[in-house]
Amino acid sequence: MSVNSTPVSPTPLPLSIHGTPYSSTFLIGSEDHTLGNPLRHLLVSSQTSSVSFAGYSVPHPSEQVLQLRVQMYEKGGKTSKESVVEACETLGRICEVIEETVEREHGKIVKDEE
Amino acid sequence: MSSLYDVTEKGVQPNPLKPTPSTKTSKEYINMFKKDFQYKVISDDPNELVCLLSNIDVSIANAIRRILLADVPTMAIETVYIDQNTSITHDEVLSHRLGLMPVLADPTEFEVGGDEDTDWNTLVFRLDVTCPPAPPPPPPSSAPSAPPTPSSETPPTTATRLAQKHLSTPPPPPKNFLPVYSHSLEWIPCGDQSTRLLIPPKIMSDILITKLRPNQKITLEAHCKKSNGTDHAKFSPVCTASYRMLPVIKMLDNVRGEDAEELCTLEPGVFKLIEKDGEVEAVIDDPMKCTMSRNYLMNPRLKSKIKIERSGRDFIFCIESVGQVEPKKLLKRAVQILKEKGERLVRVLEEEGN
Numbered sequence: 001m002s003v004n005s006t007p008v009s010p011t012p013l014p015l016s017i018h019g020t021p022y023s024s025t026f027l028i029g030s031e032d033h034t035l036g037n038p039l040r041h042l043l044v045s046s047q048t049s050s051v052s053f054a055g056y057s058v059p060h061p062s063e064q065v066l067q068l069r070v071q072m073y074e075k076g077g078k079t080s081k082e083s084v085v086e087a088c089e090t091l092g093r094i095c096e097v098i099e100e101t102v103e104r105e106h107g108k109i110v111k112d113e114e
Numbered sequence: 115m116s117s118l119y120d121v122t123e124k125g126v127q128p129n130p131l132k133p134t135p136s137t138k139t140s141k142e143y144i145n146m147f148k149k150d151f152q153y154k155v156i157s158d159d160p161n162e163l164v165c166l167l168s169n170i171d172v173s174i175a176n177a178i179r180r181i182l183l184a185d186v187p188t189m190a191i192e193t194v195y196i197d198q199n200t201s202i203t204h205d206e207v208l209s210h211r212l213g214l215m216p217v218l219a220d221p222t223e224f225e226v227g228g229d230e231d232t233d234w235n236t237l238v239f240r241l242d243v244t245c246p247p248a249p250p251p252p253p254p255s256s257a258p259s260a261p262p263t264p265s266s267e268t269p270p271t272t273a274t275r276l277a278q279k280h281l282s283t284p285p286p287p288p289k290n291f292l293p294v295y296s297h298s299l300e301w302i303p304c305g306d307q308s309t310r311l312l313i314p315p316k317i318m319s320d321i322l323i324t325k326l327r328p329n330q331k332i333t334l335e336a337h338c339k340k341s342n343g344t345d346h347a348k349f350s351p352v353c354t355a356s357y358r359m360l361p362v363i364k365m366l367d368n369v370r371g372e373d374a375e376e377l378c379t380l381e382p383g384v385f386k387l388i389e390k391d392g393e394v395e396a397v398i399d400d401p402m403k404c405t406m407s408r409n410y411l412m413n414p415r416l417k418s419k420i421k422i423e424r425s426g427r428d429f430i431f432c433i434e435s436v437g438q439v440e441p442k443k444l445l446k447r448a449v450q451i452l453k454e455k456g457e458r459l460v461r462v463l464e465e466e467g468n
Contacts, residue, residue, distance in 0.1 A: 015462040028459060034180045035455045037173040041115075045136035045171070046143030085463055088456035090140045094147055094174065095453035098167075099446060101153045106442050 017081065023071040024080040031066040032058050042087040043070055050078045115172070119359065119424040123411055126424060134171060134427070156402070161434065163441035166360065168428045174452075175357055175429045181448040182355035184343035188438045189217040189224060189237055189315075192339040199332050201294075203324040208332070211323055214348050215296050216437045217338050219315035224340040233305025237315055237338035241299045245292035245326035290328050296321035299336065318437055351444055353434040360428035361404035367419040369396040377416055380409040402430060 018025045028035075036056035043054035053071040070080040078086075116128030117135070137143040150169035157164045167175060194209040201208070219237055228235040297319035303311075315338075326332070343350035363384065369377055374396035378385050383403030385396040406424070410416045433441040 015459075015466050017466060026463075028462075031455065031459070034177045034185070034452070035459065038171075038177045038452070039456075039459075041171050041173040042140075042143070045134060046140045047138075048136050049138040081463060085460050086140050088460045088463075090143060091174075091456040092453045093144045095449045095456075097144075097148055097151055098153070098170075098449045099453075101151060102442070102446055102449070105153050105155055106158075 021079040022075045026068040028066040036066045117427045163433045178448050181451050186351045187342045188221050188351045189219045189338045190348045191336045193337040195335045197333040200330045216318040226340050238302040239299040239336045242333050244331040248290045248328035292326040294323045355433045357429040357431045359424040361401045362423040363401045364421040
């Protein structure tokens with residue numbers, strides 16, 4: 001920690017879930033737009049059959065908290081939590097595809113690093 | 115969200131007819147992404163990578179950019195223990211300057227944090243420089259043409275000194291100082307670092323730290339830590355990482371004659387002239403050179419014949435590395451970190467359920 005930097009208070013919870021299982025708000029600590037926006041995009045665009053609404057916000061820039069709201073079409077099907085987990089897995093797959101494509105393009109140079 | 119943007123006189127506006135593609139299930143989305151995603155290198159230098167990421171959503175492209183700036187870790191000098199500093203540069207200024215210098219070491223070989231300094235979280239550099247004593251003054255010259263020296267009782271005023279400067283020939287540059295450069299910092303291997311680190315770490319060379327006058331001395335020990343750009347900008351591995359949307363140029367009609375020549379001056383590099391039926395005609399040469407100046411809209415004839423748009427799903431990335439890590443490795447690491455962020459969230463979500 002540098003002399004002039006303001007210590008960021010540790011978030012009280014890494015995660016807390018509010019609302020009902022089919023329309024929940026997730027409070028995610030230590031994350032910001034970097035994760036929030038891709039997740040919102042994937043919830044909205046890759047699961048259109050089950051997710052009716054997804055949105056995110058970072059209420060204050062000096063508080064490292066991300067709020068993610070997910071609402072489902074019908075009760076009894078996939079829960080909000082399951083759809084967020086699915087979105088994270090989709091994000092992981094996308095990252096793998098990008099990584100593979102980048103590696104193929106640059107050849108062994110990138111691969112040698114690990 | 116739109117996948118195409120119209121560039122008009124009023125600004126860049128999303129095209130409502132081209133929404134971003136969406137799928138019913140995640141599986142379909144992954145298959146669509148696998149099929150459509152393209153990566154193309156435009157230029158690849160040791161310190162700068164320009165590449166095109168096609169058919170990727172802006173949120174993911176922006177996440178990669180944000181991670182490059184703030185989440186990819188590097189090593190940088192964090193603590194400086196000063197034994198001796200008689201130079202004109204104050205301790206804190208000197209420490210700050212040292213902190214900003216790029217440390218050329220592989221960050222993957224180190225861990226973040228830790229209460230104690232170990233060979234797994236700290237790199238040590240030492241700086242020990244002394245300016246040699248001044249050479250003895252030259253013997254008094256016997257030349258009678260030497261300008262009269264002012265009497266020792268009254269010190270020379272600025273005016274007399276300036277006058278002397280103008281009258282006499284310019285003096286040779288003073289030799290009695292010592293510039294201290296970043297390569298004077300010497301790496302001190304600790305623990306098994308000398309065998310573990312395949313490439314010996316060093317500070318990027320040829321950066322002037324300070325200048326010493328005769329007999330001035332700096333002795334210090336600098337400890338490097340691993341952290342990321344969120345902590346301090348000195349840890350950021352990129353000078354800048356940015357992207358811009360790919361220009362899409364459509365020729366609605368042939369542009370010939372004077373209009374073609376005007377178009378080439380209004381949008382330099384984007385179009386080229388060819389001979390056709392004894393007349394010059396403008397054809398698209400390199401859409402990436404388009405600066406989105408919208409200059410061609412000033413000519414009503416050109417406005418009706420050409421359409422310049424921006425694609426909201428193709429991004430020209432420019433990753434400029436500071437020097438610690440090659441830009442293509444940075445891109446790979448950024449993507450890995452994005453994946454880890456998702457995995458971390460899955461972990462805490464599953465813990466919450468138990």
